[in-house]
Amino acid sequence: MTDCIFCKIIEGKLPAKKIYEDDQAVAFWDANPASPIHILIVPRVHIPTLNDIPDGDTLLCHMGEVAKRIAQDLGVAESGYRFFINVNKGGGQVVFHLHAHLISGNDLGTFFIKVAIIGATLWRKLLSILGADGTRRKN
Amino acid sequence: MGNHFSNCIFCKIVAGWHPARMVYEDDLVVAFWDAKPVAPVHILIVPREHIPTLNDIPVENVILSHIGQAAAIIAGELGVAQAGYRFFINVNQGGGQVVFHLHAHLVSRSNPGTDNAPDV
Numbered sequence: 001m002t003d004c005i006f007c008k009i010i011e012g013k014l015p016a017k018k019i020y021e022d023d024q025a026v027a028f029w030d031a032n033p034a035s036p037i038h039i040l041i042v043p044r045v046h047i048p049t050l051n052d053i054p055d056g057d058t059l060l061c062h063m064g065e066v067a068k069r070i071a072q073d074l075g076v077a078e079s080g081y082r083f084f085i086n087v088n089k090g091g092g093q094v095v096f097h098l099h100a101h102l103i104s105g106n107d108l109g110t111f112f113i114k115v116a117i118i119g120a121t122l123w124r125k126l127l128s129i130l131g132a133d134g135t136r137r138k139n
Numbered sequence: 140m141g142n143h144f145s146n147c148i149f150c151k152i153v154a155g156w157h158p159a160r161m162v163y164e165d166d167l168v169v170a171f172w173d174a175k176p177v178a179p180v181h182i183l184i185v186p187r188e189h190i191p192t193l194n195d196i197p198v199e200n201v202i203l204s205h206i207g208q209a210a211a212i213i214a215g216e217l218g219v220a221q222a223g224y225r226f227f228i229n230v231n232q233g234g235g236q237v238v239f240h241l242h243a244h245l246v247s248r249s250n251p252g253t254d255n256a257p258d259v
Contacts, residue, residue, distance in 0.1 A: 085226045087223055
């Protein structure tokens, strides 16, 4: 497909930050990431949507296998990730060359909240031990 | 089919020990409406075999392709295949997985039958 951006990336006619490739699929970083980790897994063959995969074709298995490997390589396989395919316009599909998204957020947001809560708790404990918060002084 | 885990809610549904609003089943997977839907169409596609996560699918196992094929069939039957839907699998806790029996979500913001509705 001459006007397909993913076909062009696969052929090397358009740049992309590739992370993985084999004889069936190519994976690269999403140019507009929705999350700290956002990879697109694209089959080399131009199939428009998930609805168009022929019966009995094991392409989706392979895409899942690639997702698993990339998640392992990036160290998020155990912490967690999301594997999704948008199908047609109402499903959010923008490029009509089948592709799966692999996204994973780092847990920095919750990490900082946890640190803040633990910090506040320890600070209150320290104050109470030192008798600086007024509760000890009554004893 | 498969090995059932007594404490797994999806194994119970697969075995018929727990009720669910079934929409599709074959020898490898069952699909039913999510009990807490996030959209007008929210189906869970669950392999009969208890595989905890996407990471645990053996390399030679073709279940994921079968799940995807079931999703396309179900989307077609519900009349949202052309309107559009999202097919996703949450993997492990950080990925939002709650039930540790592999499953795919089929979610569509379009109402069932949208594909067949006349254009306005």
